[in-house]
Amino acid sequence: MNIEVNTMAEMKSRNETPDILFWVGSAGSFDDRAKKITRSFVKILNHAKINFAVLGVEESASGDVAKRAGNEFLFQMQALMNIEVLNGYEVKKIVTTCPHDYNTLKNEYKSLGGIYDVYHHTEYIYKLYNEKKIELTPNLNNISITYHDPCYLGRGNGIFDAPRELLKLIGVKLAEMKRSRKTSFCCGAGGAQMFKEPEKGNQDININRTTEAIKTKASKIATSCSFCNTMLSDGVKNLAEGTMDVMDICELIVLSKNL
């Protein structure tokens, strides 16, 4: 089943303007696991009848990975090219499922001429709920879930509550890990680690974190970042295959609403 989505170019050719741009991100576009998250979020947007569009082939890497890896040149090249495209379409509001792109678009494009009102999808869905554009019912009341704070959403930008509120609204029992919120423990993917072998040590970071998640005895790990999702899924595969799964909050919402 194809999913219904407009590109900015298509809308412009019809002389239409979307209310918000959905920034899919490189992982959301190409990584098989992340693509499912992208589709789930689009289902929610369509369900709430949001007038949105994506850039499609005109989107390019935000430059987050290049910047954290120290390649400021490449980051600014990407940023300036993306800003030209975004400003060309007069984009004002952006929502993204990736905390890294969220941080980059919101905080790091500003001084380069890209000033947008940027939302992370958990923040945005919670806003839709508060504006009564989407209903959330506690359908998942028989499962216990632990929530992993992505660094760039939580510590990086202070968003701790929206994801948790959403989980509560769909009825799940929240089993917090000892290291959560401001003291959340990284999944191991940030700072361009996702794309390289870790340095020599005695444990992989994702194994350390997954061990902690397993200790909560929750049946699922919820997160809101596709990198975290990959790292923790890998951890579960190594430590407790089949006993736990890792899901994005928007996937849990799709599950709760049976979309």
Place this chain on the structure above:
Amino acid sequence: MFSINSILFITIFSLSCILFYRNIKKIIRNINLGKKIGDVKNKPKRWKQVFLIAFGQKKMFKKPLVAFLHLFVYVGFVIINIEVIEIILDGIFNTHRILFSDKWAFLYRTMINIFEIFALLVLFSVVVFLVRRNIIKVSRFLSSEMKGWPTLDGNLILIFEIFLMSAFLMMNACDLVLQESNLSYKYPKTGNFIVSSLLTPFLSHNLSTNTIFVLERFFWWFHIIGILGFLNYLVISKHLHIIFAFPNTYYSNLNPKGQFSNMSSVTNEVKMMLDPNNDPFAQNQDQGPPERFGVKDVNDLSKVQILGAYSCTECGRCTSECPANQTGKKLSPRKIMMDIRDRAEEVGKNIDKKGKDFDDNKSLLNDYISPEELWACTSCNACVEACPLNIDPLSVIIDMRRYLVMEQSAAPAELNNVFTNIENNGAPWQFSASDRLNWKYDE
């Protein structure tokens, strides 16, 4: 009024102050080796940070037990320094308890009693700290960068405090005994002090009045010389945080932690590259040598980053929260800050001995901090969050990666592939940019 005692005191006091001034000036010179920071904006918010985080120790209270003990030592230190004012005045004018007058005896006694209670609390806290470091062996005090001087430094500070507080209490105890002795005409009747009065029976039963007289003077001099010595010890110690915590929180980052700085020197070059009307041969006639990208040595750091290094008291909260460190990687954010201070001291000494332009062929990168440490960072900001003084080791790590990547093309091979993919395909993976919307087709 002045006597040989006054002259001796004034000499010791002024020499200590001059020595401290000279050394702190060198430290400020070392901080100024760093690059200028832009306009400091948002001053009210910065003062609020100083008030909450430095004065109020807000971030210490994530560990409440230690926070209270630390608060006792801190408040005790500040309050007991009021007593030092009297000691200095007495020293200069060769008087005894110059602030005391019969009319205000109650007030004076209350003041000294408060000092004494805090002295006791400080003693208690410091003993607990020594136990934590040496008997319980809290793991964050034992990392490899703590071997040798840093561990000794930590213990010396605590032992210093024990001596100072004991001298203060013993001085008062002797004073109380002397107030009741045949020398009482020299000692104003202050009334009992609550803590030191517990020590007086021991003194008066075992020692002669003359001995106690000598002891009182000994503890008085020991206390003030100890304080002056401690002041001068600060400049070589991690304890310097009692001064630099304040400017450091003032200058610390106010932006969201996830936001990294955009290098303006790069923006200019990138804009030139992207501008089709740009003539590559027309510019750069008289702009001087191009700026180095990123950080190789202390003078590439910002002043705030070096200030952070001098503010660090090596508590290790950063390292104990660092995911790389906790999984056995070489990276320790605390070591990064300690290395910066050591290197800044080294460069400073070179300037003192061999002049401003001396090059020792060493640098912060490689001689102190290895690329392996830098590449282990996940940029998760746990260290920045953990620091009770808002020191930012992450910004240093990223700035050093910038040097490795942009000046030396020395990124790990996998990351070079990622850079190529982003350049060619607009994604870190090797997928065609034209497939970017394919997610909507498959389920």
